[in-house]
Amino acid sequence: MVSSASMPHIVLLGDSIFDNSAYVGGGPDVTAQLRLRLPSGCRATLREEDGAVTSSVVRQIQQCPPDATHLIVCVGGNDALRHSGLLDEGARSVAAVVNRLGEIRERFEGDYGTMLDAVLASRLPTAVCTIYDARYPDPLRQRLVITGLTIFNDVITREAFIRGLPLIDLRLICDKAEDYANPIEPSVQGGAKIAAAIAALTTSHNWPQGRSAVFAF
Template sequence: MSHVVLLGDSVFDNGAYVQGGPDVVRQVRAVLPDGGRATLLAVDGAVLADLPRQLARLPEDATHLVVSAGGNDALRASGVLDRPAGSIAEAVAALAEVRDRFREAYRAMLDAVLARGRPAAICTIYDPRYPDPARRSVAAAALTLLNDVITREAFARDLTLIDLRLLCDEDADFANPIEPSVRGGDKIAGAIAAMLREPCPGRRVFARP
């Protein structure tokens, strides 16, 4: 029987934001095949460097790992969007520095995940739902650089990719600008369940529940 473990941040550990509704791990449990199990090791606020601590608690019978991480690293680096720049090239160079640091941290995180020897899926970072349209647009544009890192690493390592940008594509999918609502969690749970129903791991993309 499958035992899926959710690692990462509040994309999975969203119980504090759904006002008594089911959190993502409960939604995953509800749609797993008979006998399937789900364990939540993700922690609200976690960054990429926190994943080894989560992995230290990995159940011995875990069969699949799903990771949604990097959003808080992006949030920590978001001050670069307000930094003055003398040219477009200078602004892009500043974003490239953020991307390069993110790539290094993301690769280290994936090395730790894959060292556990279980099939793994990784999630993109969804576009935040900031109330200010201009801020939302700029943040989404900047995140394309980090999501490029995630998708490249997924395909280079033959990992399954769950594209949260396409899954959570409506305002109703969010409890606040950066946390999934019950509706968004239902979509995420559906994609995880669909992943577990597929017989062959690796090089798969899930972008709908």
């Protein structure tokens, strides 16, 4: 475990929610904004990858700096995107749709649980993030996406709470249209809000207690 005397070195794992430099038009990405909000001497390192899925995190954890003290995991959005074609398919019945969604949920639950177990094998304080609601200009598409994402977010919250991990709820943090650079990537404004939540969690959460808490500001 991390010595209480160690200065925090936060490592960000997952997909392009943190690795959003390509979408902010030269503005600061989430990692850069996080570094500005951390106390002097603290560090933040990005190990996330644009396009990464849940299984990608197992490789990322193997590439963590040896002096890492905290891990923040934000992944699942690209897993959901893999199934986005389902939103445009026809269906014979509601039961058929619900059954298909159940199959997707079960597969993601297995992948996410396996990933978290691999991350926690590092024995480092770890937090996870929900998938935010995204911002599609078409109201129907937006409604369908939000509804579909509840399946993935239910898995994330359950798996986090089972393990006593703190949760950053990006659905409540990125709640304005201006928080998005495009329908699925955070803007500079959204990145600032995400960075503030990570900094607050890292510096204020009672990590030794091993109890879940939700950060939504």
